[in-house]
Structures are given as structure tokens and as C-alpha cells.
Amino acid sequence: MGFCNGSSRNQQWLSTEDGKFLHIKSGLCLGISNSSRGPFQPAVATPCAQAPRWTCHAQEGFLEVENTSLFLKKQNHKVVVKKISKYLDSWMKLVINKEGRLANESLCLKQAGLGTEVSVRTARNSAASQIATTANTVPYSPSHISNTTETFLGSTTETLRSTAETLGSTAETLRNTAKTLGSTAETLRNTAKTLGSTAETLRSTAKTLGSTAKTLGSTAKTLGSTSEAYSQSSSKRGLPHLHTAGATDESWSPLTTPPFSSITTETGVAEQVKCNFTLLESRVSSLSASIQWRTFASPCNFSLIYSSDTSGPMWCHPIRIDNFTYGCNPKDLQAGTVYNFRIVSLDGEESTLVLQTDPLPPARFEVNSEKTASTTLQVRWTPSSGKVSWYEVQLFDHNDQKIQEVQVQESTTWSQYTFLNLTEGNSYKVAITAVSGEKRSFPVYINGSTVPSPVKDLGISPNPNSLLISWSRGSGNVEQYRLVLMDKGAIVQDTNVDRRDTSYAFHELTPGHLYNLTIVTMASGLQNSRWKLVRTAPMEVSNLKVTNDGRLTSLNVKWQKPPGDVDSYSITLSHQGTIKESKTLAPPVTETQFKDLVPGRLYQVTISCISGELSAEKSAAGRTVPEKVRNLVSYNEIWMKSFTVNWTPPAGDWEHYRIVLFNESLVLLNTTVGKEETHYALDGLELIPGRQYEIEVIVESGNLRNSERCQGRTGKSNLIGRT
Structure with missing residues (x-):
């Protein structure tokens, strides 16, 4: 909170025709912050396009945000906007009356046009409230105030002339006030010694204000000339308009660059915070650059100016990406060139960034066939666009191994280089890279050769x-x-x-x-x-079959001849990977037999169709019939309801035995036992004493079987019934 000061531009406002209040010093309008979620919101200075319209209630002097029931109110040492129905503050403006004295007047007496100066105060307190400048403002949709830089300077010129005249009158008033205070200080010496020194201070202030009035008069004339000169020069140069724009879709990775130094201090009513900003990222290519920076306070207006040693200053119009992020993308740069980029804010904060664009490789790079022989290879190229210090030319063999490298200075016409002592019949790859300072272009490759050669590694x-x-x-x-x-x-x-x-x-x-x-x-x-x-590979035989024809020790093999050429057949008989027998047959033969085999054994038969060094195989499996058990007998000594069978194992291969018990044609038992068993007891079946049964023992090998049968009888009962 500070005292009203009619000479302070920080307390001077313009009441615009569309119901807004324009702060003279900052060029911002009276708005509302959205940073607070409490019962009130701080009043702030915000871009006029985002500022609300204000309604002045003539009888009470209240200021209301248009159609919202939100009123401007003094809250302790701050000015806030609050939705209240009582204890509202009346607001007045400080003007110079006909006698040249400062006087209070209602804000609602008349609507000031653009350019009218207003110093706002409350009727209940003579101290002016502090309005902080911030970017966190509530957006509104009224029409924008179109204030170009020329209009603003012209308006400021008229304001300064009026201010100069006002300050002249104020100086006279303060001189009289100083005399009055001097006598008052003499009268009240014992109780108000401070007023004596105050009088002396006011006398000095009066003299200073007199000088200030003259200075401001001169300044007004200067600003008038400046406005005219600026208007003329801006029509000739492409100066950027200070505005904000929408965000782009580019992704940025943050830099660790510290923020540029700028001290932000508490100012008077609606004084704008300085535009502190920090660089987020800078990127360059051959013909363009991309720069982003971020502010720490209110939205600011920026310019980006760039130049090189071969071009004058050029401007890039920054875009506003979000509330605090700005960017610019110059696209008319020269390859391989060092540029100075200056980011300048409206309040004078600036930073300089030095970047070099990437050089470009030559537009044409080719083998000069007229100068190429069996042991030489010549390449030539046109100059690159932009700046180049030299060209790096590399020669690679067919395995991409670098075998030669040279540096050729930049030329304004065709450049060329001839590689010597090459091997006949070799192909080569040549790479060229443009170098400018510490930057290198991407390499460009071409292929060249001396003489043709036959293919290798024929497969x-x-x-x-x-x-x-x-x-x-x-x-x-x-x-x-x-x-x-x-x-x-x-x-x-x-x-x-x-x-x-x-x-x-x-x-x-x-x-x-x-x-x-x-x-x-x-x-x-x-x-x-x-x-x-x-x-070509021969085809395999078709319809290969292996049969035993019911035999225990032999297998028959049959097949059909395939289409195409066949020199011979190679036939092998194997068991569990071990070849037992093999034979070679001429193409007319389509069957053969293997004898002296093991009963019940599974064999693998493979037929290879041979043509030159190539062959095609086909396999099939066949099993001989298993042998029966030997010496199958039954016996019963004392059991009346059971008996036992014994046998001798068969020769050859088998998996297990199957035991089947018949009562005439009725099967009483069907079970399997391991191949290691040689007898089986038929008990637990509640057989009838003295009856004869038939037992079958089956030898099973794969899906083949062979069986043997015998009879067995239970014992007779010795019990005699009584009559």
C-alpha cells in the first residue's frame, strides 16, 4: 500500500471506450488473477485482450466486473475482486480542478475516451493499493484493444504533454504547501518537529518537480518525433509485432542453462514484473533453426533478431506455445554459417545465442568415366551451397574398409580428385563430406569400378x-x-x-x-x-510297403519307380538305428525280401534313389510276427476254486503277455502281465469246483500277437451231504 502520487506514472490509468482500465506505464489492463482458489481473487495487470469490462455504479462509486457481481475491493494492503453484497468500497479518480489543485472526482461522472489519464483511489482510504503483475489471468472474450506501437507512442506523447502542464501546477501548489507547512512547523515545533523537516523536503521536492516539468515537456516533444520516425521506419522494416501465438507440436528436451539475471521488485499499482526467461532448447539444421525459451512471470512480448557476418539483421516472429513458453523457427538460413541470435523482451531483458548451421554436401558428386582406367578412378563434384572450409573424400573397398582419404579445398567451380594404384576388377565406394568450422555435413556415397569380373561362391x-x-x-x-x-x-x-x-x-x-x-x-x-x-535332385520312390505275410523271420519290401532319372536304389534294413543288412539294386527292380529275422521285431527299411551325387530317401517300418509261448500247462493239487498255468517264454521280441480265461465261450478274465512272468494263478474268481476251464496265453509285439491254449480244472469237493 502506498500514498497517492499524482505525478507517478505507475498510478496513472486510462479509461477506455470499451469499459476497460489501461495502465499507462505497463500498457496492460486491469484484470483478475486465477492463481487463487479462496474467497477472493487478486486484481492484476493483464494483456488487454484478456481483461474484463468494468461497470461503474454512479451513485455508490462501486466498480463491478461486468455482469458477474464481482466487485473491486481493498483487502488489507492489496486490491482484490470479491463477490460480496455489503461493505463495498467506493472508487474515485484524482484530477486537477480549475484552481490547479488536486481534487477527488467520481469515476462515474463521465466515460473517459482513449487517452484520458486516471489516478484511481478508494474513498475510504487515501493509500493506493498494490496490484501485482502476473500471467495467471482469467480469460475473457470482449473485443480486443488494438494498440500498435505507433498508436501507443502517439498517445503517450499527448499524455506526457498534459502531465508536464499538470506537474507545473503541482510544483506551484507544493511551493505554497511548503510555505504553509513551514509556518505550521514553527507553530507546532514542540509537538511536530518532523513537520519541519517535511516542509524542507517539500520545498526541495517542489524545485525538483519544476525541473521535472520542463524535462517532461522536452521529453514529450522527443517522443512525438520518435513516434513519427518509428511509424515511418516500421513500414519499411519487418519488425515483429509483440504478440503471443498458439503452441506448436514439436517436442523439446530441457537444457540446464540457468535463467538470465533479472531482479524483480515490488512496484506500485499494476507495475509489470520483468520478463525473466531461460533457454529451453536450441536446434539447428542446414537451412533452419529452432529455439525455445520460458518465462517465470507474466506473458511477455519478445523479439528474436539474428544475423551473420554475411547478412544484416533479420527478424523472426516468436510464437507463444503456452502461458510461459515461446519459440521461433527461422527457416531462411545459410548452410555452414555462424549466426548470432538475440532474444529481446519488451522490458529490455535479452540473451544472445551463437549457433552454426550444418554444412551441405555437394549437389552433384559423380565418377568421371572418361578419366577412369584399370588402375585409376576419378571423382568430381560441384560446390556446396553455403559455406565450406574443405571437402573430405574417402575411398572404401567392397568390404567398406577405408583405404584412402584426402582433403580438398573449396573451389568456386568443379572440383575433382583421382585415386591411383587401384586393383583391376575391383569395385569401390567413394564418400564425400563437406566441413565448415567444427561442423560436418552428412556423407554422400557413389560407387565406381574398373573392369567386370565373374561371380564368386557359386552355389x-x-x-x-x-x-x-x-x-x-x-x-x-x-x-x-x-x-x-x-x-x-x-x-x-x-x-x-x-x-x-x-x-x-x-x-x-x-x-x-x-x-x-x-x-x-x-x-x-x-x-x-x-x-x-x-x-536336379531325384525323386523318392512311391507306394513303399513292408509286409511279413504271416512269417516270423522274414519281411517283403515293394515300391514304385519315381519319375525322372535314377541311377540305382540303395536299400537298408535296420533295427534301432543299427543297419542289419543293405543291398543295391538296378532301376528295373521294384521289390526285394529280407530273411532270417527275429520274430516280433520292428525293423526300419530305407530306399534311396541315387542320381549322380544326389539321392532321395524314403523309409517304412515292418514287424515280424512274434513267436508263441512254449510248454503251456496247468496244474491243481488242492484248490477247489482255482488253478495255475505255467509256460516257457518265446524267442524274439515282445512287449507283454495277455491271459484270457474261458468258461466254454464266456470270458471270465482278460488281463495283461509283464514279459518277465512265466506263470499265472487263477484265484479270487470264485470258480466252480471240479469244472474244466480253457486258458489262452497271448504274446503281443506292437500290433501283432500269437497265442497258445490249454485246459485247467478246479478240484472236486469232498463234502457229503446228509439226507
């Missing part, structure tokens, strides 16, 4: 009806490949493939057939070739 992947051919590209330049497949001197297929291809498949071929393959490498009218005998 064949045979299939029954096709051949997949693969190869590695030989050294040297290749325009295309020609692949020729021949059969006994006759061309079967002839095709050309692209130089980037390293494989090709021939289709619709004969299985197991021998062909002659030739791959021709062609480049610049020259050619070189490599040939190789290749064979």
Missing part, C-alpha cells in the same frame, strides 16, 4: 523339379547377369537378371537330370563367365 540348391542358383557378386561394376542352362549342348532356359540379384531359380526341370549352367557377368559391353555341371 546350387537342387530340388526334383527346380534348381536354385546363388552367387556372390564379384569385384567391379555389374550391369546385369545372364544365366544359361543347357542339356547336351541344347539351351533349355536362357534369362537375364538384375545386377542387384544374387540368386535365381530354374523351374519345370527333370528330376535327377544333369545340366550345364553358365553365369555371364556383363558391364559396359564386356563380359566374363563361369560354368558348372549341376543336377
